[in-house]
Structures are given as structure tokens and as C-alpha cells.
Amino acid sequence: MTLRYTVPMHLASLSTLSKALLCRFFVACFIFSLAIAVMPSHAGSRILGTGGVSAIEGAAGGGLSPWAVLASTASEHEVGVTAAATRAWVDDYRLTVTGASLNIYDRAEVSVARQTLDLDTLGGELGQDIYGAKVRLLGDVLYHPWGIWSVGLQHKRLVDGTTPTALGADETHGTDIYLSASKLLFSAVAGRNVLLNATLRNTDANQGGLLGFGGNQDGRSWLAEGSVGLFVTPRWIIGAEYRQKPDNLSEAREDDWQSLYSAYFFNKHLSLTGAWLDLGDIAGLPSQRGGYLSLQAAF
Amino acid sequence: MRRYLMALMLTTITLSLASCAHNRNQATLYERLGGQPTIDAVVENLLYRIADDAEVVVFFANTNIDLFAESLASQLCDISDGPCRYEGPPMDRAHQHMGVTNVHFNRVVEHLDAAMEEEDVTLGARNELLGRLAPLYAEIMRLQ
DSSP: OHHHHHHHHHHHHHHHHHHHHHHHHHHHHHHHHHHHHHSOOOOOSSOTTTTOEEOTTSSEESSSSBOSSOSSSOOTTOEEEEEEEEEEEESSEEEEEEEEEEEETTTEEEEEEEEEEEETTTOSEEEEEEEEEEEEEEEOTTTSTTOEEEEEEEEEEESOOHHHHHTTOSBSEEEEEEEEEEEEEEEEETTEEEEEEEEEEEEOBGGGGTTOBOOSSOOOEEEEEEEEEEEEETTEEEEEEEEOOOOOOTTSOOOOEEEEEEEEEEETTEEEEEEEEEEEEETTEEEEEEEEEEEEEEO | OHHHHHHHHHHHHHHHHHHHHHHHTSOOHHHHHTHHHHHHHHHHHHHHHHHTOHHHHGGGTTOOHHHHHHHHHHHHHHHTTOSOOOOSOOHHHHTTTSOOOHHHHHHHHHHHHHHHHHTTOOHHHHHHHHHHHTTHHHHHHHTO
16 A cells, blocks of 8 residues: 555656756756857867757757758767757647767767657656667768768657557557758759758657557558758758658557748857647647747757 | 648749749859959958968968969859869869868868858858859869
8 A cells, every 4th residue: 555655656756856857957958058159169170050950859950850960060080969958839748858969970970869748638748768870871961962871770768658558559669760861952042052851761659759669550661751941041041841650559640740940050059949840640639739949059 | 731841842942943044144153253353352361261270271381372372263263154264283183192181171161151251252152152162072082
């Protein structure tokens, strides 16, 4: 009896604690970002903006999808580190992502991300940890005629698989693999540079993994993701992103994701991304739309 | 939902077609850069930036700067459809075994763009010139 009541209380206090920690992390991240924004210090030598921003799964990319570019502006012989805090609000859910990545010689990127989805309407929360790696196969987003090509993987582990399993998911962990290509077209529209990205992902993750992996309707599938962005100025890009999604769970219909985004690079150390999201149906609640904010620090 | 993306893509395609048609009737890149006076000013500005950059200036230790400036200006004039012909060495031979890395290459690109910005070259002309210079990367790196 005692044990039965202790466990949920213990869990509740853990959840409160993790929220308090997260809040502190945001504040610390913000202060740190301000500090490095006003402090001249060493940055990678790649051109501003060529590291993209932090996607919700931790890899360098847009917001919803990883791009072929590697995080930060580290070039050959250089190492770059990024930290990012992201929040998305849609009608019935709130997603918080904290992540960090390491770019080694602009050849390999490793990343970690913790996602927490607050179920504002349904109650409770879902969380997963994502461990990512990306390797640049060839090219450069600016200088190579074919752009840059990378392959990556994302290993995802649910913190608590009870709800996803109840909805019909087969697994509580899974691994995505993807092939991605990015290319900047100089002076493509009204003298402005245009960034194109395409990603092909093999996955069995439901709602990116937050609703588990696999289900009664389907298993692994190849899905396409893409984005187009216009550099209005060298510091400011606006664009749209699209991510095809699987539909493995008959209990929880899943739609493709899309966004309209705007990212501003204050300098090589700090960027702020805002977006409007349309994520479709999530876990039985229809037409989830809302906003997105992400702050990234790189050094 | 997909209609939205289709509309955006169509707009993008229309815009780029419109800009292509617009460009055809427009002045050459050389003229939009500001002609020879601006190109000469950009080259001089760039050289001052390189002189202040310890990582890059070492490559110019045995370079006749006046000749280099003249050669670079004629190359920029040539590549932007101006009334010049670049007669200097090919890019791979000119940078042979210098030990140029991506780090140095990126630094010079940043210096060049900053020099153009300071000499009041429009963003459109800056982007177009950088786009025409980008393929030189492969040639410059070929014999490193």
C-alpha cells in the first residue's frame, strides 16, 4: 500500500523537478547566448547561415527536417558545438526540445536531443531521447555543383512507452536513417540566394517517435521531406518545410507536417527561428496548428 | 494542406521566371557591379582586409601586390561580362601546392563580400558575382 502511493508521488515530483530544470536551462541558455552575442570570440570559418538551425530531432536542419549541412560553422580542421532550446505550441499540445550537437571537421556531426510533449488537453506528457549522427558524404552547400550530400541516423528511445503501446505501437525505441541533399542557388530569385533541401528518411516512428514505433497498419517506410528557403538578406532566411509522415496506428491517424519559417542569424554564434506549424491530426485530436520558436547558440 | 505548398512552389517558380525575363533586358553584371571604378575599389578594399588577416596574408608573402590587384580586377571584369579578358594563370596553377584549405577559402569569400558591401554593391550583384566565382573552388583546390 505504501509503495503503491509512493511511486506516483515520486514520479510527480520528478516531473515537477524536470520542468523546473528545463525552465532554468532556458534562462541559462538565453543569458549564455546574450553573453556570446556581445563577446567577440572564435567561430568556425564557414559562411554565416551554412550550418542551418537545430531541427526538433537535434540534427542541423530546418525545424521539422534535417538538412545535409552539418551544425555550426566549423570547417575542416575545426570543431563546432551548438546548443538549442525549442518550443512549439499547437492547439492541444506543447513540445519542448533541448539539444546539443558537435561538428567534427565538417565531416561528422553527433547530436543529442530531449523532447517533451505536454498533452495539454489529454493530460500527462510524453518524452523521448534522440541520439543522432550525420556524416557528410561529399560536396559543399555553396561551392559544389551538386551541393552537399549527407547520410544520418537517429536513434530514439521513449522515456515511458505506456501510452504509445496502449495506442498500438509495436516498440518503444527505433532508429531512423536518412539521406539528405542541400544546395544554395546564388541569385536565384530577385537577386536573392535560394536554399533547397531534400531528405529521404526510412523510419517506423509514429509522430516522430513520440507515439512509439510501428503499429497495426504498417511498419518501416521511406518518406520524403523537403524545404525551400529564400535568403532575403545574408542574415535572414524565410521559407517553407514539408515532412511526409507514416500512418501506422489505426487508433491515431497521422498527417504530414508543414511549416512556414523565418530564421535570423544575428552572427555566427546566435540564431532565432520562428515558424508557423500545421501538424495535422495528432493522437486523435484534429488539425493541430500553432507557433514555433527556437534559439540556437553555436561556438 | 498540400495545396498550400503547391501554391508556394508555383509562386517561387513564377518569381524566378519573372526574374530571368527581367535580367535578360537588364544591364550586364559588370555594369550592375558599378563598372571598372567599383571593381577596382572592391579589389583594393579586399586587399586591405587580407593584409589585416594574419591567416590569409601569408599566402601573399612573395606576391607583387600591384600585379595581383590588376590581374584580379581583370578577372572580376571578365567573369562579370565586362570589356576585359583575364590573361593571368589558370586558377589551379595559380594556387598550386599553396596549402589552401576550406578555412582560407571561406575567409577570402567573407572578405570579398564585405568589401563589396562596403563599396555599395547591391545585394543582387554581390550574390550573382559570388555565384559566378563559386565554381572556381574546384579549380583552386585541384592541385593543393
